[in-house]
Structure formats: structure tokens, C-alpha cells
Amino acid sequence: MERYHIIKQVGEGSFGRVYQAIDHLTGQYVAIKQLKPNCHPMSYLPEVRALQILQHPKIVGFKGAERQHNTVFLVFEYMDGSLRHLINHRLRMGVPFSEAEIKFFSFQVLQGLDFMHRNRRFMHRDLKPENLLVNKHGVLKISDLGSATEIESDESLFHHHYVTTRSYRAPEMLLRMFLKNKKLRPFEYDEKVDMWAVGVIIAELYLMRPLFIAESSADQLKEICKVIGAPTWESWMNWPKLEPEKGFGFRALVTSASESALDLIESLCSWDPSNRPSAAEALRHPFFTRGRNVLAPPPGFSRCPRPMMRYVVNKNVPKMTSMQQPIY
Template sequence: MHRPGGYMHRDLKPDNLLVTKGGELIKIADFGQAREIKSKSPCSDYVTTRMYRAPEVLLNSVSYTCSVDMWAVGAIMAELYSFRPLFPGKNRADQLYKICSVIGSPTYESWAEGIQLANWCGYKFPQVHPYGLSTMIPSASHEAIDLIKSLCSWDPKKRPTAMEALQHPYFAPDMCALAETTSSAKSQQRIYPNQTFSGAKPFGDFLPCRQYYK
């Protein structure tokens, strides 16, 4: 999808990932907000379901890239471990607060462009002590945490491309037999206890990703 001449999906979320009942095949669905990679700016700043929306889009950037999809992939990956959204914000400000609460607030060293975007739209990043991804998803392996951290980097330039992500040690042959998340791990992850979701209806032989892991 991200190859030259391809598309930014701009609305990746569990409900748009269709999984066969046996789990052998996954398809990406709903290209209603997709945009050609080669298309010129400005891009709409109201794309992607909020909980999977990259911070640069939350800060009204209109010149983003395919990295917005990679942020969403990181959030989805974390959700597959925890059974709940990683950043369940109720509005833009709350969404950014949730992100800061998990990975820490950006600095000029980590994302100077983001600080400028925030200044332009009158937003000030909160200074909070982050929970950390390992705390949020204790069932995830070290390799999984490292990949999610890179995908959910504040600076979009520091996020791996899809092809780069596939070279991560998480996908090495000896990592294929990962331990499944246990029910006890699921019950321990209650940092956002009031967040609930309803499943979507099956689509042929495929189920939306969220319904699949329910």
C-alpha cells in the first residue's frame, strides 16, 4: 500500500482489519479516506479515528506522510496485547494527554517540529510522568515493546516505514512462536477502566480485528 505510487490509508484501526476465522489471512478494508502518496499538500487534518490518529495530525499538520499509518499500526499492535486501546482520548486535547501519559511528553530534542505545531495551535504539552509501554502491556515481549516504541515515536521521521518494520527482530523466525496473552494479563491492564467498545458484524469469512480477539 505504501509503495511508490501507492496510498496512505489514513484510517487504520482494528475495525478496518479483516481477519479470517482461522487467522491465516488479514485484509485492510475501508479506503474511504485513502490518499495517493504522490498527491500534494495540504492534506486534511481530520482523518483517522481519534484513538489511532498520529500526533502531528492531532496538532493540525497538513503535510504529513505515510508515517501516520505506521503510528496507527503501533497503537493497533499494542491493543492486540492489552485488549483495549492504548490511547483512548475523548477529544484532541485528551488524546494528546493520553499519549503523553504513556510515552512521555516531547521535547525540542525529540520533536522540535511538534513543539512548533503545538505553539501554532495554542496547545501546551502537559508535563506528566509516563506509565511506559512495558507497564501498559506487561504481556508483550521486549521485541514487541521495542517495535511499538519505534512505531509510536513522536517524530514521524523516526518511525520505521512498513518495509523497515518488517526487518525488526520481532519478525525474526525464532520469534514466530510468541506466547499468547493470558486472561490474567488481560485483567491486570485496567489503567483506563471505563473504555468499552462494541464489536462489528462479520464480513463474509472475515471478522474485524477487534471482534476477532474478543
């Protein structure tokens, strides 16, 4: 291979494989996502388009794409691992996140979302710790834009409700299951589904485990009701009755969080999307504005171990010649 030298495989998913490589022109590490052979263009073109539009310091950098024979490669800046890897590492070490660290990570997620929502009018729709990449200095970047779509696009209203991983799926997406007429368009939603996911992720950083876990959408709604209670406002009366009417609340669950943290989580995890703050509003919440500077790593920040990922030794790595400009 010419410009890129593939070092090792660092991940694998339904889309294909991810490799760590070195860019000979810059001497920097890159991540190369090799998609499955003969994949349909619509399986990657929306992500490529979103990556080119959403260029921001808190969104993973996209370096280019190449179609070689019947295989497509996407090249990204290299990050040491994901927030999920870091959570698992801390669990193994028995070291919980400090509130300063949680502020530091959460603030960066909201910075990326503020740009995505307000400046580019996109919503991510699949925020979760696996899609938040971090490096050894604690810099966090939003990744995996395969489900990202424009907020005002009419087409976005017809996307399926299950794009978001269930544990981080907002109630308005979960309620799609109650539509009896399958020809009806899915329950409408907007960028506030990302804000719900942020609230769930912040709570998870305190708990060191996912906040809501269930095997189905119906059970997921029940788990949500246990914490925040069932919705009672008039506009939702046509939906099946959910119980319990009163939940035990986040204060009983996330016991190590400060009052300002709990207030932010509760506002983000509101049944009514209109009651959830925007990313810009959340950035101005007292949780971030009071106390130390959230733009720098907390004192004594425990660096992410390298490697955080479980590397897969694979000698049959792809051969690549040159990288072209992004294709779409």
C-alpha cells in the first residue's frame, strides 16, 4: 500500500471492520473502516455526506473515502477508544468517574451537538457511549453518523424508530410501537431525541452502568416509568396507559450526583421533548457554569489506557493503493 500502512484490526461490526493505520504523509495514526464487499451505496453515502457537512472539533474528523474493486474504505482521525471502553476500564480498575470528569465529557458532547443541531440542523439519532470516541488526553468526539439526518427534512419523518440503540432511545421513538396502522408514518421526533440520550449517558457515567435496560420497547417504557413516572398530560391520552404513575426519581437512583447534575439529568430525561433543553441551553446550565473550568481535563485525570480496544490480530488486511476524495 502506498499512503497508508495498516497496523492491525481494532474492531468489527455489522458494517465491516475497522483498522488502525499510519498515514505516511503525516506520520499520524488513522482509523480505516472497511465496509463489507458489494455494499449498496445508500448504506454509506448518507454517512459520508453527513461527515463532510458536520466538520467540528467535537465530531470525529473524516479524511476521505475510496472505492477499491468492490470494497469501500472510509478514513477517519484515530482515537484511542470509546467512552464505553473507558467505562469498562474504570469498572475493572474499580475507579468511578469524578463529577469533574463527568462535566468534562458531557460538556464536549453538548458542544458537538450544539454545532450539529443549531449550526447544521442535523440530529445524530444514535448517541451512546460506543459512539463517543475519546483519546488519552480525555478529548471526546461524536462518531458514527450513519443514522444522522437533517432535522427539517420531510424524509426524516419516515425513518424507523429503532435507529437509536434501545437503552438510549427517547420515549417518542419507543411509542412508535403502539401505532396499529403500519401504513401510518412513524411517530414524529426531532433533535430532542439526542438530548434524551445525553441525559441517559450522564446518568450512566455516575452509575457506571446503563440507566435503562430492557428486552423490548414496551419493557423499556416500563423501566422509564419506574424512574420518572408515567406521562399524564392531555396530548398523550390516546396512548396506552403506562405505569407506575409516580417514579422513584433520579435522586434515589443517582445518589453520588450533585443537585445541579440531577437537575440537568431530570430536564434532559423529560417525557415531553419540548421541556428538554437544547444543547445550547444545556451548556449554560449551572452544572457547567458553577465551579471549575470544564474546558480542561480535571486535575489528576486518569488517562485512557492505550490500547483501550481489544485488538484483533489479522494478517489478511486489505491492500490499498491511494485514497481519493470523499465519494457521494
